[in-house]
Amino acid sequence: MARVVTPAQKSINTAAAWVVALIIFFPILWTFLTSFKPEEVAVASPPVFVGFDWTMQNYHDVIAQRGYGSYFWNSVVISVGSTVLGMIIAIPAAWAMAFVHGKRTKDLLMWMLSTKMMPAAGVLVPIYLMGKSLGLIDTRFMLMIVLMLMNLPIIVWMLYTYFREIPGDILEAARMDGANLMSEILYVLTPMAIPGIASTLLLNVILAWNESFWTLNLTTFQAAPLTKFIAGFSSPQGLFYGKLSAASVMAIVPIMVIGWFSQKQLVRGLTFGAVK
Amino acid sequence: MGRITLDKVKKAFGEVEVIPPLDLTIEDGEFVVFVGPSGCGKSTLLRLIAGLEDVSGGQIRIDGQDATHAPPSKRGLAMVFQSYALYPHMSVRKNIAFPMKMAGVPQEEQNRKIDAAAKALNLTDYLERRPGQLSGGQRQRVAIGRAIVREPAAFLFDEPLSNLDAALRVGMRLEISELHERLKTTMIYVTHDQVEAMTMADKIVVLRAGVIEQVGSPLELYRTPRNLFVAGFIGSPKMNLIQGQEAKKYSAGTIGIRPEHCLLSTDSGTWEGTVVVSEHLGSDTFLYVDLKDHGTVTVRGNGEVSLHHGDRVFITPDMEKLHRFDDKGLRMP
Amino acid sequence: MATQASRSAARLMISPTVILLFLWMAIPLGTTIYYSLQRYQLLYPDRSGFVGLRNYTRFVLSPGFGGAVANTLILVLGVLIVTVVLGILIALLIDRPIWGQGPVRILVISPFFIMPPVSALIWKNMFFNPSNGLFAEAAKYVGMAPYDFLGQAPLASIIFIVSWEWLPFATLILLTALQSLDGEQLEAAEMDGAPPLSRFWYIMLPHMSRAITVVVLIQTIFLLGVFGEILVTTNGGPGTASTTLPFLIYKEALLDFDAGTAAAGGVVAVILANIVAIFLMKAIGKNLD
Structure with a gap:
């Protein structure tokens, strides 16, 4: 039985938690507010919080002058493409490891995880040169492949932990009931695994969307996603706070909303099922 | 028909021989209980018969046909699992229909059999529910229903009552016995509970460490235990x-x-x-x-x-x- | 436990993943090692040839190397300490009965979804900027001189930014671990006469140890590669004050066009990362299942 807490205690706890939460969230809120300020208000001293003439001008400028659309589209194609590609390769592997659990399964999973330990910087040179000699630098295709490979261990791990939760008994029951491998996967496994597959998909789209080593180093303009778009504001345009904020909001909002919806599953996914 | 013969069947996991070569014949229509302490190999033996595990040697014959290497679905056996293994995303009706769907049974016949099974098992009012909305006993009956509609050569039960509370266990024990009286189909039932073995079986197979210690009717085992292990295992206190x-x-x-x-x-x-x-x-x-x-x-x-x-x-x-x-x-x- | 047929099917289904990951690891690593032993200037591709370990000596002896290793370790450790400690405190706070736990969770988790260049730019321009950033305004308001965070304390500022990005992750995972703690255990400890601090120390912290291990492992994987934040805030400077190993390699390769030396740096980075990885894999291997 949970203990009854007095309203006074609860109020204090609530206030403290909200203060902390708002401090953590404040930079995002501030960026959001600033994105609607005329530039002169954005840099005003002392700063103005909400009492200004709200304007869409910054958004307008960013979209019209800086080609937001193409960056956004590149981000979508690269993150979704790499994730879907990874899922196609990872689902059978995770399925096999989860339901035909051998002695070496754990070693294999650990090895896959260890490939993530290789620092991207360590292999930047050969990847870059390989891409260059194949004419793939600054192509969405190359980024899709690279990000897919980078996230593959995570995808396999996540799916594995979700699949492991499906009791083997049920698959055996299906086998006894006369299902072959295809119908077992189609009628029994997939419907039960859909929540897991969905959250794996979402998390990896988020990771790919925000990846900012390969996306910055392997693109120049054609395939450049939003990370590159934002990095372009580092200077001196960064001093136009209104435009910087509008660009930032447009780069983060789509993925943040996805993140909010999938945050419950995030923990399990990101900890490889070690924390539930 | 459901006469199952095990001929020198053995099972090893790597180096470890969990079931040394073993002979056993289960007659058509018999209710056979495999009983023994946990880890005695009784579940493994059942899974070998089901085809969920490969045998490492010997032969399994079902009605005279060699089924040693047949996949589970081709053996004509139905199994009720300890966890019931119901498909959580399907309604009770779909759960029961699943084996018939796999076998390509016409829809009308499916419905007829589902209704009959539901009536026999008191599930008629629950056909549209999901397993998650059922009580333990009801889930158990759905698992049995799913087995019945296949009209199998034999039913395999893997500790089916161990997840139920004591009162329900007695009730389900009776229901399964009644089912056997009605269907007269071979049933193989695995349990570690000697009371279940004594009350339900036509023939009890007492196992220890993969070896059959004694085979006989409940009263034979009670009256003339072949050795100290059986003597100590059968009977309560x-x-x-x-x-x-x-x-x-x-x-x-x-x-x-x-x-x-x-x-x-x-x-x-x-x-x-x-x-x-x-x-x-x-x-x-x-x-x-x-x-x-x-x-x-x-x-x-x-x-x-x-x-x-x-x-x-x-x-x-x-x-x-x-x-x-x-x-x-x-x-x- | 399974049948032979399913086992060979399984092998077939695993192999694409294994082969791809193996190639993804072996080819770049092999090529990196090969390049690291060659003279390889991107601007003068004709001047090439085997140079032995000269690239390594050049990279390791370059003035920035020691500092870069130190900066990398300070960055990783600093962020780990900040996020784990604050994460535990915030998790304890949110775990208590409060109104609006859902919205609070959403606010706290949000920074995790911000791409590194965005968070770095927001902090750099709108908060750290010594002339009109919010921190400077706040300093002015209380009558203090504004502080040039990125100029005076570049590494600490980057640790701050990266910690802000990863704090949600640590908090969320530690909170999840905390919520799985059986309340009766705490009540038993209370009956046994343990005051709150002891209950935290002897019951809650051990319960969270697995989650803490996981947080440390996963953050380390990502933190060793921190790049975007440095690129858009300090560019490794002033001087080399905030140059980490990944950034140093990037400078050699894409700014100085010296692929040979950069490759040598890459090998060094791989070796260092693997030293860390061995410890971490051991820890998590023990903690998983």
């Missing part, structure tokens, strides 16, 4: 086993007497001892008596016996029902 001097009087290594085959007296008898604990169940009274030289024995008295801790009692075993075992633990004639 356990048979009293006495070794040493007292056993030598009967020229045996160990003698055994069941609690219900002892006569109690407060003034005279073969063995003298003091009551350690008395359990009054109403219908019976179980006394745990310290016999000084021969250890503690359990004795069943009638419900009205009023003996308590520290009381002196005399016990006289029924000589007709005394079991004798040699030094190797085997039954002596």
Whole structure:
């Protein structure tokens, strides 16, 4: 039985938690507010919080002058493409490891995880040169492949932990009931695994969307996603706070909303099922 | 039909032989219970018959046909799992329909069989629910329903009642026995609970460490256990086993007497001892008596016996029902 | 436990993943090692040839190397300490009965979804900027001189930014671990006479140890590669004050066009990462299942 807490205690706890939460969230809120300020208000001293003439001008400028659309589209194609590609390769592997659990399964999973330990910087040179000699630098295709490979261990791990939760008994029951491998996967496994597959998909789209080593180093303009778009504001345009904020909001909002919806599953996914 | 023959079937996991070569015949229509302590290989044996595990050697024949390497779905067997293994995303109706859907049974026939099974198992009102919305007993019945509609050559039950509470367990035990009476289909039932074995089986197979210790009807096992292990495993409370001097009087290594085959007296008898604990169940009274030289024995008295801790009692075993075992633990004639 | 048929099917299904990951690891690593032994200037591709370990000596002896290793370790450790400690405190705070736990969770988790260049730019321009950033305004308001965070304390500022990005992750995981703690255990400890601090120390912290291990492992994987934040805030400077190993390699390769030396740096980075990885894999291997 949970203990009854007095309203006074609860109020204090609530206030403290909200203060902390708002401090953590404040930079995002501030960026959001600033994105609607005329530039002169954005840099005003002392700063103005909400009492200004709200304007869409910054958004307008960013979209019209800086080609937001193409960056956004590149981000979508690269993150979704790499994730879907990874899922196609990872689902059978995770399925096999989860339901035909051998002695070496754990070693294999650990090895896959260890490939993530290789620092991207360590292999930047050969990847870059390989891409260059194949004419793939600054192509969405190359980024899709690279990000897919980078996230593959995570995808396999996540799916594995979700699949492991499906009791083997049920698959055996299906086998006894006369299902072959295809119908077992189609009628029994997939419907039960859909929540897991969905959250794996979402998390990896988020990771790919925000990846900012390969996306910055392997693109120049054609395939450049939003990370590159934002990095372009580092200077001196960064001093136009209104435009910087509008660009930032447009780069983060789509993925943040996805993140909010999938945050419950995030923990399990990101900890490889070690924390539930 | 459902006559299952195991011929020198063995199973090894790597180096470890969990079931040494084993022969067993299960007759058509028989209710056979595999019983033994956990880890005795009874579930593995069932899974070998089901085809969920490969045999490492020997042959499995179902109705004379070699099924040793047939996939589970081709053996014509149905299984009820310990966890029920219901498909959580399907309604009860779809769960029961699943094996028929896999077999390509026409829709009308499917519906007819589902309705019949649901009626027989009291599930008619629950057909559209998901397994998650059912009680343990109802889930159990759905699992059985899914098995029935296949009209299998034999039913396999893997500890099906162990997830139910005590009261439900007794009820389901009866239902499964009734089902067997009605269908007359071969049933193989795995349990670690000797009460389930005794009450349901036509034939009990007692297993230990992958080896069959004895095969027989419940009363055969009760009356003439082949060795000390079976003697100790079948019957509740356990048979009293006495070794040493007292056993030598009967020229045996160990003698055994069941609690219900002892006569109690407060003034005279073969063995003298003091009551350690008395359990009054109403219908019976179980006394745990310290016999000084021969250890503690359990004795069943009638419900009205009023003996308590520290009381002196005399016990006289029924000589007709005394079991004798040699030094190797085997039954002596 | 399974049948032979399913086992060979399983092998077939695993192999694409294994082969791809193996190639993804082996080819770049092999090529990196090969390049690291060659003279390889991107601007002068004709001047090439085997140079032995000269690239390594050049990279390791370059003035920035020691500092870069130190910066990398300070960055990783600093962020780990900040996020784990604050994460535990915030998790304890949110775990208590409060109104609006859902919205609070959402606010706290949000920074995790911000791409590194965005968070770095927001902090750099709108908060750290010594002339009109919010921190400077706040300093002015209380009558202090504004502080040039990125100029005066570049590494600490980057640790701050990266910690802000990863604090939600640590908090969320530690909170999840905390919520799985059986309340009766705490009540038992209370009955046994343990005051709150002891209950935290002897019951809650051990319960969270697995989650903490996981947080440390996963953050380390990502933190060793922190790049975007440095690129858009300090560009490794001032001087080399905030140059980490990944950034140093990037400078050699794409700014100085010296692929040979950069490759040598890459090998060094792989070796260092693997030293860390061995410890971490051991820890998590023990903690998983």
